[in-house]
Amino acid sequence: MGKLLNFKYACTQGTYWMLYGIVGSFASVFLLARGYSNSEIGIILAVANVVAVVLQPLVADFADRSKKVTLIGMIQLMSIIMILMMAGLCVLQKKTLALSVIFLMLIAWHTILQPLVNSLSFKLQECGIHINFGVARGVGSLAYSALVGILGTMVENYGVMVMPITGEVILVMLLISLALTKSQYNKVKTVNTDKGLIDLDRKDEGIEEINLIDFIKRNKVFLVVNIGVIGVYFSNQVLNNYMIQVVSNVGGDSEDMGRILSLMAFLEIPVMFCFDNLRKHFTCQLMLKVSAVGFVVKIAMCYIATTVTMVYIAQLFQLISFGLFLPTMVHFIDEMMSKGEAVKGQALFTMMVTVTTMISSLLGGIILDLSGAKMLTLVATIATAIGALIIIASVDRVKKQEDY
Template identity: 40%
Template sequence: MNQKKLKTRLTLDYAGIQGFYSTMYAGVGAFLSVFLLANGFSNTEVGLVMSGANLLTVLLSPGLADFADRTKKVTLTQLISLLAFLTGLMCIFLMILHGHSAALFICYVLALVFDLLLQPLVNTLVFRIQGYGIQLNFGLCRAAGSLLYAIMTAVLGVVIEKAGINSIPGATIFSLILLLISIFLLKKHLGPQTSSSHVEPKEEERITLKDFIRNNKAFLVLNIGIMVMYYYNYIIGSFMLQVIKPLGGTVTDMGNLFALGAAMEIPAMVSFDWLRRRLSAAHALQVSMIGFSLKALLVLLAGNVTLVYVSQLLSFMAYGLFYPAIVQYTGERMKAGEAVKGQSMFTIMMMASGIIANVSGGMILDAFGPHLLVLLSFVFCVIGSVIVIFMSNKVPVKA
């Protein structure tokens, strides 16, 4: 197979992996509140489910990243397949269990944990493919994730109201089957054609977790900024329904808002390779922080659901730039043996933000209502954005 044809096939395969991973989260993550509230859980308990999942993800991610960077026995695609299977298994239990129960609480937490652990592995996979000498357009592939996420959230918002809440775990199971098919096709197309050109990290490049933290202090501070900024994103992601209901919004509006935000990310992600020739990954990261802050401001000022829709239009400048920028930024600044650890760092910080946001968010909602919650999320978003903007030029390029 010639190189051009192989690159096209691998791009489609990796786009499928990004896309169907995103639709998995669209089910089990984006509609978490809808599923749990329908089963009799309170806002505080909804927050505890997400924060519990984030806490476990934070605890497990460093060890998983270290294992993925150092192991020669288990491939990255095998790890991704295993975690996807475990997510699906938990979703089967969610379809069987009903009502306010500890079993349903635990299964939902585990479903989220297995799903969230996938993110840095899926991101790192593009750099492993590049180790075979094949350069993929990450922004284009990640745009497939936003496109399919937009479709899934819009469709689910309607389907849930007609078919019931079991369509949420059902959609996740359907997505993971397609994810596994994409992984199979990727492995098939990589095959023996590229085995001779694959470059494994040298033994001296296999860096321990302790060494990674000691050698990347500026990168750690930048990621702390991401953690603070991401408080807003988690509040909107986990409590969108509760935020828009006083403004006249519905479950269908929630699905449409998630879909609109994801759709607006696509142009930025598709054009990211073009943008990067004119704008460094660090500068793109800085612009994305401004985008997040503007989005948070519009939600704070919203007197009706229309302004929340307007805020979602800025997603091209926020998450649309942030995701490919932080993945590329991290890839440029990590040595070979740090790849998964580096990608896991910002995931861990986002999860840590989720712990704080979901515990405090549920409690603030129950005690004071949505307006104070939106105000706090705006303040944290601005503070975190300032930290990221300041630190983004302080981390040296190593790759």
């Protein structure tokens, strides 16, 4: 039963990240085809991230405190809303304010879902089964890689209309995987309760409800760590958003860019699949420090690169940077936060990543126009190094919060 629950949760992660391929990676492709300029697309992406930053802590606070709506139920409700939004993309064929708002909210809504989907792995463990988050997130990367490769060909052959149609199919798949996960969770929970492995009467004992302001007050050092996240993720988002400029600067083209992005995605998978074994030998604090250094080395190598081959070699550090950092941070938050504030901890982390995306999108474009890709990678290297130093200096000082 445990393997089946893990499989169904992995399907949830897979469909979530497949959806990112449509509303995230192919956002420019869709909006350009609908008549938007690059500047207008930049504004839509930036505003979407601002909306996500504002709404994430509010949604997380509700998820942590709500006794009527379960975490799975909340994700299902938000997915249904996204189905309605995606339908709007099918109806609106030209650039309009309505299309801008709908696409903006799709991006924001998808971003808001991330901490909820991540926190679900730990919620599911309340039934007495270990959920392997690393493997599940690795499935997410694998599903994303497969989809974007196929989607690129489909868009080329049939036009951008295949994107919202594919999005609707993926959202239905997400709802199905959530329903199956919920059913399996309840089944396992009932069996383990009957066996005496779970004491339902003690389930909520000692869990303190905490609002957002109290969360920040109780976790000041954790907030400092997340400020460091802004720094280390700056380079990651720069490479995601402006890889074509970085590659072109050393003589590459869009084909090289596609191969490099595919390599980055696939290199995340081995570490995520082996993460449970890594946790047996290393602490989350140590792995966060190592991954922070990995981010610095990767972007520094991109800065000094004079050939496309050197950019390829730099991506090998994706193994110990993003591939290691993401599952480690998710588990670190679960280990250090009390049950009443776990989702808010995940939301704060996701919010900082969202802030980084917004800053790198706007600042990166300006630097490229003024000074080129070389200066952009230099600025990214400096920002990442500062972020890494903050994480290394503060992560060991985060104190575990107990349930009161």
